[in-house]
Amino acid sequence: MKARIFVTLKPGVLDPQGKAIQHALAGLGFGGVNDVRAGRLIELELADGTGEAEVDAMCRQLLANTVIENYRVELLG
Amino acid sequence: MKSAVIVFPGSNCDRDLAVALEAVGGSKPEMVWHRETELPEGLDLIGVPGGFSYGDYLRSGAMAARSPVMQAVAQAAARGTFVLGVCNGFQVLTEAGLLPGALMRNAGTHFVCRDVALTVENSQSAFTSRYAAGERITVPVAHHDGNYVADPATLDRLEGEGRVAFRYGEAVNGSARDIAGILNDTGNVLGMMPHPERAIDKGHGGTDGRRLFEGLAESLMTHA
Numbered sequence: 001m002k003a004r005i006f007v008t009l010k011p012g013v014l015d016p017q018g019k020a021i022q023h024a025l026a027g028l029g030f031g032g033v034n035d036v037r038a039g040r041l042i043e044l045e046l047a048d049g050t051g052e053a054e055v056d057a058m059c060r061q062l063l064a065n066t067v068i069e070n071y072r073v074e075l076l077g
Numbered sequence: 078m079k080s081a082v083i084v085f086p087g088s089n090c091d092r093d094l095a096v097a098l099e100a101v102g103g104s105k106p107e108m109v110w111h112r113e114t115e116l117p118e119g120l121d122l123i124g125v126p127g128g129f130s131y132g133d134y135l136r137s138g139a140m141a142a143r144s145p146v147m148q149a150v151a152q153a154a155a156r157g158t159f160v161l162g163v164c165n166g167f168q169v170l171t172e173a174g175l176l177p178g179a180l181m182r183n184a185g186t187h188f189v190c191r192d193v194a195l196t197v198e199n200s201q202s203a204f205t206s207r208y209a210a211g212e213r214i215t216v217p218v219a220h221h222d223g224n225y226v227a228d229p230a231t232l233d234r235l236e237g238e239g240r241v242a243f244r245y246g247e248a249v250n251g252s253a254r255d256i257a258g259i260l261n262d263t264g265n266v267l268g269m270m271p272h273p274e275r276a277i278d279k280g281h282g283g284t285d286g287r288r289l290f291e292g293l294a295e296s297l298m299t300h301a
Contacts, residue, residue, distance in 0.1 A: 013181070013226060014181075014184065014224075014226075014251070016181070016182045016183065016184050016185070016186045016224070016251070017182055017186065019186075020186045061143070062135070062139065062143060063135070065136055065139065065172065065179055067171075067177075067178060067179040067226070067227070068179045068181065068226055
């Protein structure tokens with residue numbers, strides 16, 4: 001089984017990297033971007049029997065910093 | 078003063094910190110590798126140094142905060158042992174939950190490496206007793222992720238409880254309320270982005286960091 005974990009900055013937390021990407025897009029002539037938020041995608045190959053609760057614990061203990069980040073887990077077949 | 082400096086793969090200010098501790102505290106700190114599960118007995122102070130532990134993978138300080146030795150550091154801090162985290166060390170201490178908040182990418186997205194003005198906000202802690210409250214000092218910074226972030230309630234609590242040890246006296250990295258260094262609720266853990274160990278000798282271009290170590294040495298001698 002595979003897990004996909006999307007780690008994103010919490011709303012309200014300023015994202016300097018997102019701002020830099022937005023400026024770079026504007027520099028390329030893409031003016032229609034109002035805001036950019038950059039996050040991280042982590043893919044895990046899970047051993048049989050590794051449950052959602054365990055993946056959630058992995059997120060809380062290491063993969064996301066819940067002070068500034070939210071996470072969402074997608075389990076794939 | 079009996080001290081130890083934790084060494085992670087990618088630490089690069091561990092020896093600078095050791096030199097400062099020896100110069101001011103009088104004895105050589107023990108260098109403790111991150112794989113250790115126990116610390117030397119009878120430590121007064123643990124230094125968590127600057128650098129780029131684990132190449133800043135995942136988030137600055139994230140991997141180091143979960144390394145075996147950090148459990149021992151957390152236990153020692155809970156028993157009252159003093160802990161000083163500088164730069165990456167501050168990032169490690171927030172990631173380990175020993176200090177609140179987090180350190181994000183600098184607001185300007187650039188690595189900032191220069192001397193900066195700091196204001197000493199609290200001169201009552203063991204770390205800052207040799208400074209005067211409100212004093213302006215100059216200490217170098219060298220970081221990419223020094224933008225301190227915490228929710229407003231946490232920031233209010235830090236300020237209300239006198240736990241902001243140092244503030245920037247100029248724009249540096251976008252830190253909330255210009256916070257450069259904070260104390261834990263019992264005052265025995267300090268994390269700061271500026272490098273006091275790089276300002277202890279005239280050859281460094283400034284000596285404003287020296288009194289942090291002198292104050293610590295004095296407080297910890299009195300303790301013992």
